[in-house]
Amino acid sequence: xxxxxxxxxxxxxxxxxxxxxxxxxxxxxxxxxxxxxxxxxxxxxxxxxxxxxxxxxxxxxxxxxxxxxxxxxxxxxxxxxxxxxxxxxxxxxxxxxxxxxxxxxxxxxxxxxxxxxxxxxxxxxxxxxxxxxxxxxxxxxxxxxxxxxxxxxxxxx
Amino acid sequence: xxxxxxxxxxxxxxxxxxxxxxxxxxxxxxxxxxxxxxxxxxxxxxxxxxxxxxxxxxxxxxxxxxxxxxxxxxxxxxxxxxxxxxxxxxxxxxxxxxxxxxxxxxxxxxxxxxxxxxxxxxxxxxxxxxxxxxxxxxxxxxxxxxxxxxxxxxxxxxxxxxxxxxxxxxxxxxxxxxxxxxxxxxxxxxxxxxxxxxxxxxxxxxxxxxxxxxxxxxxxxxxxxxxxxxxxxxxxxxxxxxxxxxxxxxxxxxxxxxxxxxxxxxxxxxxxxxxxxxxxxxxxxxxxxxxxxxxxxxxxxxxxxxxxxxxxxxxxxxxxxxxxxxxxxxxxxxxxxxxxxxxxxxxxxxxxxxxxxxxxxxxxxxxxxxxxxxxxxxxxxxxxxxxxxxxxxxxxxxxxxxxxxxxxxxxxxxxxxxxxxxxxxxxxxxxxxxxxxxxxxxxxxxxxxxxxxxxxxxxxxxxxxxxxxxxxxxxxxxxxxxxxxxxxxxxxxxxxxxxxxxxxxxxxxxxxxxxxxxxxxxxxxxxxxxxxxxxxxxxxxxxxxxxxxxxxxxxxxxxxxxxxxxxxxxxxxxxxxxxxxxxxxxxxxxxxxxxxxxxxxxxxxxxxxxxxxxxxxxxxxxxxxxxxxxxxxxxxxxxxxxxxxxxxxxxxxxxxxxxxxxxxxxxxxxxxxxxxxxxxxxxxxxxxxxxxxxxxxxxxxxxxxxxxxxxxxxxxxxxxxxxxxxxxxxxxxxxxxxxxxxxxxxxxxxxxxxxxxxxx
Numbered sequence: 001x002x003x004x005x006x007x008x009x010x011x012x013x014x015x016x017x018x019x020x021x022x023x024x025x026x027x028x029x030x031x032x033x034x035x036x037x038x039x040x041x042x043x044x045x046x047x048x049x050x051x052x053x054x055x056x057x058x059x060x061x062x063x064x065x066x067x068x069x070x071x072x073x074x075x076x077x078x079x080x081x082x083x084x085x086x087x088x089x090x091x092x093x094x095x096x097x098x099x100x101x102x103x104x105x106x107x108x109x110x111x112x113x114x115x116x117x118x119x120x121x122x123x124x125x126x127x128x129x130x131x132x133x134x135x136x137x138x139x140x141x142x143x144x145x146x147x148x149x150x151x152x153x154x155x156x157x
Numbered sequence: 158x159x160x161x162x163x164x165x166x167x168x169x170x171x172x173x174x175x176x177x178x179x180x181x182x183x184x185x186x187x188x189x190x191x192x193x194x195x196x197x198x199x200x201x202x203x204x205x206x207x208x209x210x211x212x213x214x215x216x217x218x219x220x221x222x223x224x225x226x227x228x229x230x231x232x233x234x235x236x237x238x239x240x241x242x243x244x245x246x247x248x249x250x251x252x253x254x255x256x257x258x259x260x261x262x263x264x265x266x267x268x269x270x271x272x273x274x275x276x277x278x279x280x281x282x283x284x285x286x287x288x289x290x291x292x293x294x295x296x297x298x299x300x301x302x303x304x305x306x307x308x309x310x311x312x313x314x315x316x317x318x319x320x321x322x323x324x325x326x327x328x329x330x331x332x333x334x335x336x337x338x339x340x341x342x343x344x345x346x347x348x349x350x351x352x353x354x355x356x357x358x359x360x361x362x363x364x365x366x367x368x369x370x371x372x373x374x375x376x377x378x379x380x381x382x383x384x385x386x387x388x389x390x391x392x393x394x395x396x397x398x399x400x401x402x403x404x405x406x407x408x409x410x411x412x413x414x415x416x417x418x419x420x421x422x423x424x425x426x427x428x429x430x431x432x433x434x435x436x437x438x439x440x441x442x443x444x445x446x447x448x449x450x451x452x453x454x455x456x457x458x459x460x461x462x463x464x465x466x467x468x469x470x471x472x473x474x475x476x477x478x479x480x481x482x483x484x485x486x487x488x489x490x491x492x493x494x495x496x497x498x499x500x501x502x503x504x505x506x507x508x509x510x511x512x513x514x515x516x517x518x519x520x521x522x523x524x525x526x527x528x529x530x531x532x533x534x535x536x537x538x539x540x541x542x543x544x545x546x547x548x549x550x551x552x553x554x555x556x557x558x559x560x561x562x563x564x565x566x567x568x569x570x571x572x573x574x575x576x577x578x579x580x581x582x583x584x585x586x587x588x589x590x591x592x593x594x595x596x597x598x599x600x601x602x603x604x605x606x607x608x609x610x611x612x613x614x615x616x617x618x619x620x621x622x623x624x625x626x627x628x629x630x631x632x633x634x635x636x637x638x639x640x641x642x643x644x645x646x647x648x649x650x651x652x653x654x655x656x657x658x659x660x661x662x663x664x665x666x667x668x669x670x671x672x673x674x675x676x677x678x679x680x681x682x683x684x685x686x687x688x689x690x691x692x693x694x695x696x697x698x699x700x701x702x703x704x705x706x707x708x709x710x711x712x713x714x715x716x717x718x719x720x721x722x723x724x725x726x727x728x729x730x731x732x733x734x735x736x737x738x739x740x741x742x743x744x745x746x747x748x749x750x751x752x753x754x755x756x757x758x759x760x761x762x763x764x765x766x767x768x769x770x771x772x773x774x775x776x777x778x779x780x781x782x783x784x785x786x787x788x789x790x791x792x793x794x795x796x797x798x799x800x801x802x803x804x805x806x807x808x809x810x811x812x813x814x815x816x817x818x819x820x821x822x823x824x825x826x827x828x829x830x831x832x833x834x835x836x837x838x839x840x841x842x843x844x845x846x847x848x849x850x851x852x853x854x855x856x857x858x859x860x861x862x863x864x865x866x867x868x869x870x871x872x873x874x875x876x877x878x879x880x881x882x883x884x885x886x887x888x889x890x891x892x893x894x895x896x897x898x899x900x901x902x903x904x905x906x907x908x909x910x911x912x913x914x915x916x917x
Contacts, residue, residue: 033189034182036413038363039445039836046363074182088180092172095802098810099639100179101363101413107180129844133836135361135414136639137806138813139847 003067008032008076016063023047023058026073034074034104038133045132048105049073055112074104077111086152087111087145096145098136106132110146118153120146165720166651166658167865168857170802174644174663175411175637186411187367187383188442195369196225198431198441199273201263201280202450203255206289206519206829207304210253210282213263217279223272226435227280228264233430239309240393240426244328244486246309247522249397249426255284256304256484257519258829259450261427266435270442289519289829293458293479296326296516304484304517328482329490329515331497335570336508341473345464349544353537354896355879356823357456357481359834360526361841364413365448370429371438372398378429379406385419385636386676387666393422394429406669412638416814417525418452419638420678421488449834453824454526455480455492455515457533461500463541469549471560473508476500478534480523482515487524489515495610496530498569499876502538503579503608503768504560505568520826525678527814531609531876535769536897539605539880543887553884554587554604561606564860572610573761576860576868577794579606582770589790589852590772599779600787601889604772605877611869612764613679617753618672619689621650623697624746627733629654631693633665634674635686640871641803642682646690648799649864653694654732655721672750680767680869683799685759687864689751697749701732704739758862765861768794769873771812773848775885782905784820784882786848793853796861796868805853807871815878817842820898 004013007030016025026032026049038046040059047058050072051065077085087107090096097103106129113120113128120128125146134142178184215227230238230252238252239245251262263280267273290296290304304326342348368382378400384390387407394405412419424441431439443451461476478496482489497513526532546556561579562568568575586604596602620632631650637643643663651658665671674686698718705723706713708730716723722731730738736745753759770792776785791808798804821840825832833839859866883894892907 027189032182033185036186036363037188038365038413041835041837043836044363074180078181084177084180091180092176095170095173095806097176097179097639098641098806099363099412099414100175100184101186103179104182126844126847133361133363133841133843135363135416135814135841136810138809138842138851139844140809140851141806143844143847 001064003064005066005068006070008072018064020063021059022049022061022063022066025063026058032073032075036101036104038101045109046102046105048108048132050108050112053112053115055109072108074107077107087114087149090145090149090152094141094145094148096137096141102132102134106134106142110149114150114153118150120150164652166648167799168797168801170800171644171648171658173641174647184411186364186413187369187381188364188413190369190381190410192369192371192438194437196266196268196435196437196439197270197273198264198266198428198439199270199277200261200447201277203251203258203260203262205255205284205286206258206291207287208255208284209287210251210255210262211285212283214281215263217281218265218276221272221276221279223268224276225266225268225437228266228431228434232434236430237397237399240397240422241486242389242393242421243488243490244309246305247485249430257521258831259521260484264427264431266431266439290326291518291520291826291829293481293516293518296518301326304519326517327514328486328517329493331494331513333497333511334509338473338475338508338510341508342462342464345472346467347465347545347548348462349541349548350462351541351895353459353461353540355457355533355536356818356897358454358526358818358822359449359824359839360416360418360454362414362416362418365443365445366424366451367442368425368428369438369440370425370432372429372432376400377404380425380429381408381410382425383412383419384409384423384425385412385415385638385678386421387636387668388634388673389676390422390425391668394425397426398429398433406667409636409666412636415638416527417529417678420525420676423451446835449831450521452487452524453483453521455482455489455523455533457496459534459537461537461541463545465545465549469551469556469559471504471506474501474506475510478513480513480515481518481520483518483520483522485522487522489523492525492530496534498610499531499607500534500538501568502542503562503568503575503606505562505566521831527811528609528872528875529679531607531872532815532818532879535607535876536879539877540883540895543603543884544893554583554592557583557606568608573763573766575608575766577766577768578856578858579608579768582606582768582792582794582856585854586770586772586790586792589854590774590788599777599889600774601885601887602772602774603881603884603888605881605884607769607873607876609767609872609876610763611679611767611872612681612684614675615685615753615755615759615764616673616675617685617689618674619686619693619751620672621690621693621697621749622746623654623732623736623749625733625736625740625744627656627731628660628662629656630662630664631690632671633663633686633690634671635682636666636677638677640682640807641800642686644803645683645799646686649687649690650694653691680872681764683867684765684861684863684869685753687799687867689753691864692751693749696751697747700747700749701735705730705735708735708738765868767869767873769876770794771874771877771881773881773885775882775889777886777889779908782901782908784886784899784904786816788850789848790852791874792856793870794856795870796863796866797857797859798855799867801855804855804870808853808874809851811871811874812878813842815875816846818897819879819882821900823898
């Protein structure tokens with residue numbers, strides 16, 4: 001089947017099979033390998049992408065469901081000049097990753113939170129991010145990064 | 158030696174070299190890779206824990222459109238199909254029998270993953286089921302058949318890295334003893350005695366095992382893998398296929414977590430055999446469920462007793478440790494050795510007797526897990542230190558301070574003396590935790606510590622390439638597994654060569670390009686590869702000086718080294734100017750090299766003692782038995798932190814992993830079946846498990862053998878966390894827990910039992 005959607009700001013039409021997950025389509029057909037697949041059970045959050053600005057687990061989300069919608073992956077976050085999104089910069093500044101496998105999903109999950117409300121408390125960050133696992137950092141550097149990005153984004157508004 | 162303040166690049170929290178790639182999604186992991194004409198493999202796994210394979214019928218599968226080939230244990234003629242660096246007991250695919258549920262029995266190679274998956278269902282395997290040997294007691298009982306009926310050839314490290322071997326279902330036995338424990342216990346004033354259990358755990362590296370192998374028509378084997386130790390993988394592949402070392406190229410891109418679980422050889426021989434059979438490059442990407450069936454940590458049952466005299470001095474420790482090693486040895490012989498060494502703890506104890514056994518069972522093979530035996534034995538060891546402190550009527554911190562080895566004091570006869578300030582570290586952790594404050598109800602506090610003989614066998618080779626334009630490449634066989642080695646090694650090269658960090662590029666790991674490095678584990682990389690890179694830079698500088706002397710027509714002794722170059726009188730030349738003048742040609746480069754081996758100050762084992770010191774304050778919900786962390790403090794006694802922020806990150810990461818095994822994590826078998834081998838059922842620490850207060854401190858006394866006095870970190874804090882929680886729980890409730898994890902159910906039951914006892 002053919003699906004049309006907006007992928008990282010660009011109109012996209014793809015021939016896919018109905019059974020394909022969004023992760024398979026993004027990684028396989030679009031070569032957006034920043035979408036990372038780990039648990040395949042909506043537990044770890046590593047495959048998180050944004051569909052109409054809301055986080056979904058691409059591993060279990062059927063690709064045809066994005067027709068007519070906006071999909072954002074980690075590859076679409078920096079602006080056209082290559083300037084990093086404040087979350088990306090904050091993850092760098094705070095050493096909020098080690099192996100980096102959870103990072104794209106973490107950043108996108110955090111983006112969905114801060115897009116809605118950049119005036120967040122720690123408790124809100126923790127509650128929102130609890131579906132994203134990181135096995136390396138112990139989470140505190142990620143919390144700090146999200147705090148920093150929230151401050152930055154508040155300043156931009 | 159430079160003073161700390163003189164450092165330009167090291168000892169600074171510079172941004173990670175892999176940072177931009179990792180936050181933009183452009184970092185390439187093996188999972189993300191594809192090569193030309195690549196086929197896909199899928200694995201059919203055994204449903205039985207112990208069975209003979211009577212027949213495998215692949216005729217139906219063969220007729221599947223898109224199928225290329227099928228590999229079974231009958232296809233391995235011409236190969237040496239058993240691998241293993243300690244014991245060569247592991248067939249790359251089941252040969253004639255299976256030894257655990259999940260063991261690969263057949264591999265299907267197809268044009269795409271889906272076709273391979275479908276074809277798996279068409280393979281018919283006939284088994285003769287045998288009685289499974291599922292626990293250590295059964296495995297050791299008289300009359301139990303051997304899980305491995307033959308004795309296997311020794312692997313590369315047997316007899317070299319201290320694998321003396323054993324027999325029957327005992328995969329490995331290690332004995333550590335000095336003094337006379339029986340005499341000491343006979344006269345001791347206080348004795349603590351008990352049996353402890355550390356659970357079977359799964360490292361959950363978020364990137365599951367993956368490899369791409371290309372065995373080409375010329376007999377050259379190229380493998381991309383998520384492996385921690387590419388040179389060990391190369392060794393095993395060369396042995397399996399009878400290839401010279403230069404015909405096996407193992408390349409490791411970014412790796413999505415390891416924590417020990419990706420050490421040594423995993424799926425690479427199977428994937429390479431698929432390519433060998435199919436005549437195509439083949440990729441095998443395991444799912445997380447399959448990764449659960451590939452490697453786990455050894456669970457440990459520890460019978461231990463520890464004694465102190467009337468003055469509160471430790472006088473003896475005796476322990477018998479049984480590790481459930483699963484179906485194949487993997488790295489468990491080393492876990493066995495390390496558990497035996499590490500259970501002694503960082504204390505001076507005059508009488509010690511430790512007997513440690515790694516025991517084969519028909520369960521998922523166990524291997525390295527962060528801490529390498531340390532977490533399993535620090536739980537009983539440090540729990541018992543608190544028990545003895547209480548019996549001695551002594552504060553638990555004071556009791557530790559009285560018994561901890563001082564810097565330069567020996568805890569193991571014949572081994573390197575302690576190269577850390579343990580009493581200072583423990584005192585500092587207690588201060589940071591503010592142990593003198595009164596405790597609220599349901600709260601408990603504790604500080605625990607560990608010392609691990611770390612670094613593994615010190616053979617580490619490195620090269621640096623100095624280019625005529627002033628850029629530098631570091632060629633390192635250490636794997637960037639997230640620990641930050643590529644950043645740290647670049648910092649060291651930039652420091653030594655006096656070039657900006659941006660001018661340094663890391664190359665590796667690639668066994669065709671980078672020199673031998675035994676492994677990326679045992680927290681060794683900063684210490685050993687860091688030092689090798691430093692020495693390689695010094696060697697390159699020495700060459701540059703000779704060249705400069707010739708170019709300037711002065712004796713080499715007349716040259717003064719300055720940051721980034723040399724000076725001779727008023728003339729100053731950078732390294733790049735020297736190379737350009739010497740070669741009279743643009744684009745040249747020279748190589749500096751270093752070969753570290755077990756000699757000189759690296760002769761004594763261990764390379765360094767890795768210290769773990771943590772403190773916690775827990776909050777207990779008595780209604781539910783749920784434990785949460787109010788405060789967590791960590792001390793990283795690392796000699797010198799090449800990158801302080803990353804070093805602290807290692808401590809917090811290790812502590813959090815230890816928290817998982819302490820509170821939630823346990824693989825559960827019901828008979829032959831692993832019952833919770835998915836991330837839906839295996840609970841690892843989440844955001845909400847983060848302690849309310851976290852404080853980390855680095856102690857930098859420059860007392861290690863690494864560059865600038867550095868020592869390794871990253872595995873220390875995993876060890877003392879679980880006893881720290883158990884000791885804090887005891888302080889809060891009077892309940893002593895000897896089985897992990899401390900799940901709400903387990904804690905609640907123990908609280909109820911205590912109440913019931915109190916009311917009768």
